[in-house]
Amino acid sequence: xxxxxxxxxxxxxxxxxxxxxxxxxxxxxxxxxxxxxxxxxxxxxxxxxxxxxxxxxxxxxxxxxxxxxxxxxxxxxxxxxxxxxxxxxxxxxxxxxxxxxxxxxxxxxxxxxxxxxxxxxxxxxxxxxxxxxxxxxxxxxxxxxxxxxxxxxxxxxxxxxxxxxxxxxxx
Numbered sequence: 164x165x166x167x168x169x170x171x172x173x174x175x176x177x178x179x180x181x182x183x184x185x186x187x188x189x190x191x192x193x194x195x196x197x198x199x200x201x202x203x204x205x206x207x208x209x210x211x212x213x214x215x216x217x218x219x220x221x222x223x224x225x226x227x228x229x230x231x232x233x234x235x236x237x238x239x240x241x242x243x244x245x246x247x248x249x250x251x252x253x254x255x256x257x258x259x260x261x262x263x264x265x266x267x268x269x270x271x272x273x274x275x276x277x278x279x280x281x282x283x284x285x286x287x288x289x290x291x292x293x294x295x296x297x298x299x300x301x302x303x304x305x306x307x308x309x310x311x312x313x314x315x316x317x318x319x320x321x322x323x324x325x326x327x328x329x330x331x332x333x334x
Contacts, residue, residue: 183210183284186233190257192312195304203298207290213277220275226264227288232256235281240274253278262313265291 184201187193193201210233213219219230222242230237232254239260240250251273254260263272265288295302 183233186256187231187284190231190259192231192259192305192308195308196301200298200301200304203294203301204286204291205284207294208284208286210282210284212282213280215277215280217277218274219277219283220261220271220273222272222274223270226261226271227268228261228285229259229265229288229291230261230275231259231284231286233282233284236278237281237283238276238278240276242274248274259312261285262309264288 184198184205187196187201187204193204196204208231213235219237220226234256237254237258237260238250239252239254240248243249260273260275261271263269265286268288295305
């Protein structure tokens with residue numbers, strides 16, 4: 164088994180750490196995790212701030228991180244040749260992106276841009292993989308929440324596709 168790349172917090176966590184841990188309790192993806200599990204997820208990740216308009220993730224770039232929005236908004240888009248940027252959605256605090264790359268290690272399937280100034284918790288796949296292998300109960304809780312969110316997004320995408328097909332037949 165791989166060596167742990169992080170250490171558990173010693174003593175009282177810093178105020179920012181506590182604030183983000185409290186926030187994660189409200190995020191459906193992490194809602195079922197206990198305090199120790201949340202602390203370990205935070206220790207595996209890195210919190211970064213981005214100015215409005217900053218590119219967080221470039222389509223086609225190596226991925227492998229799950230990004231959870233703590234503050235601000237993130238625009239997920241595709242660059243369409245000859246057309247420009249086509250926004251797919253604008254994500255809010257508590258939502259996440261980079262899930263495809265996080266799961267399969269493939270290049271980023273879309274671009275993520277700071278729609279407003281934002282703060283993002285980025286969790287590398289490798290660190291989360293180690294954590295989940297060491298704690299199967301935590302992994303089960305996390306993966307069930309992850310799966311429910313992906314299923315909801317797939318249903319929304321299916322509905323959007325059906326709407327697009329209906330509109331295209333009208334022309």
